[in-house]
Amino acid sequence: MANPTDLSYTDEHEWLRVDGDIAVVGITAYAAEKLGDIVYVELPKVGSTITAGAVVGEIESTKSVGELFAPVSGEILEANDAVVASPELVNNDPFGAGWLVKVRVTSTGTLLTADEYNALIGE
């Protein structure tokens, strides 16, 4: 699956759709495929404050456990309850219905463009 060019990325395989100071965050199709079938997602609580680079959640597949790193600092505005209920959404639609959290951003870490992310994963 091609990485959309209108998104920003991190080297921890997350994507961000930034609109003003609001960012929607998910994991990339590449990350979802590497994890395998996702069976459990734990997301930070709405209202909690996250710090860029810190572990804020977990994504488990049948075979392994992946940590969710905060790609930005800020406050969690929404967590996607649909992926908690149906973790397979992350595999099926990683850049859409499989989004994870919406954040009010206070500061961002280092973000990559789609081209830079493609280079990182060798595509």
Place this chain on the structure above:
Amino acid sequence: MTEGEFLQSAYRQIRELLSDSSASAPRFSPLHGVHVELGASFTDFAGWEMPVRYSSDLAEHHAVREAAGIFDISHMAEISVSGPDAVAYLNYAVAADVSKLAIGQAKYSLLLNEAGGIIDDLIVYRLGDEHFLVVANAGNRFNVVPPLQSRTAGFRAVVVDQSDETALIAVQGPRALEILENTVGLTLAEAAAHRPQSSLTDLKYYWSLPATFLGNPVLIGRTGYTGEDGFELYIDVAAAAALWSALSEAGQSRGLVPAGLACRDTLRLEAGMPLYGHELDLTTRPDQAGLGRAVAFAKDGDFVGRAALEAPLPASAPVLVGLVGEGKRAARAEYEVYSGDTKVGIVTSGALSPTLGYPVAMAFVDASLSAEGTILDVDIRGSRHPYTVTALPFYSRKKN
């Protein structure tokens, strides 16, 4: 140094280099090209580059439970044992009593060391009066073959490692029988007609029949590592790809999917089957791992490990149990098990069971806490979750 000694020493060095799988390039299955064509993702398994999944672990898992899956397990080690003393030799070298096996019958067994520790778990097939096939784990091939060879001392028995010439394909699932019966080119050998069970339909679990595929000998065992009905087919590496494609063609209209090592692991876990390196190792006695029945104390004569295992299991030795949890967070290998604040064990394998929908695990725990119904806590990355001790297996197929 004579020329002979020099050659011997050079040969030994080459052999050591070849046997050190960690230092060498990955090994490829004779079916590697087939997997690449099918779009498999690969993983390193015991030095082999093997398919971990083709599409989805869960879809492959469910296909095996509901229809069928085809697995490449050519990385397994096949070792031939033959000679006039083959029975007496094997009865000394491994834990099972092979003298009781009829021709075609197979037995789950263990290769033990003198201390009663497990070098590997094995399947032993009796192929003839004086001929057996021993199947060992890929990762243990070079730990199994040397003791099997050295234990022949004093016996007229010959041990030959045939792993490099032998491919192994498993077809597992409720539709496996139908798929084999409809595989073009696969027919039972004439010798099968003289066996007590002379057809695949009649073939019982842990029995085998000789067959041919386009002129190549095939050994078909009704064995597996998934908890479903199914077969394992041993064939020369040169004919493996053709057999895979004939089986796949027969399976196409019957729900057969290629299945990787990821689902093989969740399938065997649900079926409560041990995996060497997780539930079994050199420091584990069979009776700790629930495999006391695999040690034939009643057989005549000595066998390696007998003296050590005749001593009772110390009360302090942890024992293997099944654990069942709630929710979706899986206890995984190496997570710690607690009773109150006391660490009482360690998880050896665990996953969210795809078939059952809740977490299942196997763990070694203090024997005093191994009774069914005992509630223990597993530390899952910093938080404690209750798990209940449960009889194995977690899943049993419905038998017809």
